[in-house]
Amino acid sequence: MSLVGYTLAIFVIVAALATAMFRDVLSAIIVFGAYSLGMAILYTLLLAPDVAMTEAAIGAGVTTILLLLTIAKTTRPTTDRLFESIDVPALFVVGAFVVVLGTQVLPEMYAVGDSEAPVWSNPEVTQAYLEQTYEDTGVQNAVTAVLAAYRGFDTFGEAVVVFAAGIATLLVLKREVFA
Amino acid sequence: MIPLDINELFLVGAAIFVVLAIAMFYRAVAGPTTQDRLLAVNVLGTNTVVILALLAAGLDQPWFLDVALIYALLNFLMAIAISKFTVERGGVL
Incomplete structure (x- = not known):
């Protein structure tokens, strides 16, 4: 994968983290749109244009409207903090999961091509x-x-x-x- | 070192646009109001169309353009939906 690919991968990870961390749901929905844009370029770079097309149609169109319809039916708590506070035990569990995946599963997978x-x-x-x-x-x-x-x-x-x-x-x- | 190949120039252009995308993503996260975020993501979408077109030219894969076209067609949907949502407080469609 080229330098563009690695930069995009970091972009997508940061966007996903921001989506998960935002306290305001409307902001989270908007940033989720940015995540979907990065993912579509990544899929295209990995030569999966059919997946990229689906991501473009679903991510840019359907998901946003579905999520908006959902928060329109529910109440949106007003908040003064920008980010959610981190749940340390959950972070520990997820971190352990990532370490196991990274050390045990990733080395077994074949490189692209x-x-x-x-x-x-x-x-x-x-x-x-x-x-x-x-x-x-x-x-x-x-x-x-x-x-x-x-x-x-x-x-x-x-x-x-x-x-x-x-x-x-x-x-x-x-x-x-x-x- | 001058890239003689025109395809490399396209790829360098795509890389520059990816860096610009990160700059706009900063606004999408930091932007104090919803409008800032919405506009940043909208520009990001246009940016994505340009990146995909440059990659299609640089990598000689014309079918990348199909994805770019779908994005160009659907990019405005999210902006309109969220604008309507913030103005009318609930009406989306």
Whole structure:
């Protein structure tokens, strides 16, 4: 990753910290928009433009409006302090978690574009998917075919989870329809 | 050392804009009023569009422009939503 990438990574981490630390929720929502902007550039730099597009559409558009609708329905406490005070035990737990992840998990992961990574060290698997996808599923885009056909049950399960969340929301609100 | 390659110039430009983004992020965090923060993040969004376009030119990846286009289309949404929220105290859409 280039110097631009590292600078952006630091930017995103600082933005996430600021979002978590702000006492005023409206300010937190605005800074969360800045976080989403940094994330979209990072995804693009890591050659995942589809994820970046989703982040752009969700982060810039939907999330802000959903969060605003939420705080419009609730009360916003007025405050004189800018930042939340730090919860030391929680900070300790999170710090320990980060240390374990950084020392145990990160060294095991492959670098971006590493030729030793399973994706590249088993080219016949990739090739088999690219060749058989259209015959198997009739879908021309291999990524779409993997998501919607080969991993169809997984995607179906995700849809069920979203459906269940919607039903639960309606139950909590004691309503029969959305809107 | 003069970067002879025009692509490198684009990448250097992108790096400069990232540094500028950090300057605007300072305003977004420190800005005493909500309006300061909102304006800072709005400029950040425009900045992001420029960075993505420069990266698309510098790295020869024209599909980066698709992401830049979506941002250019959606960047104003957050500013309008929050402006309406602060003026009308609750009405968002």
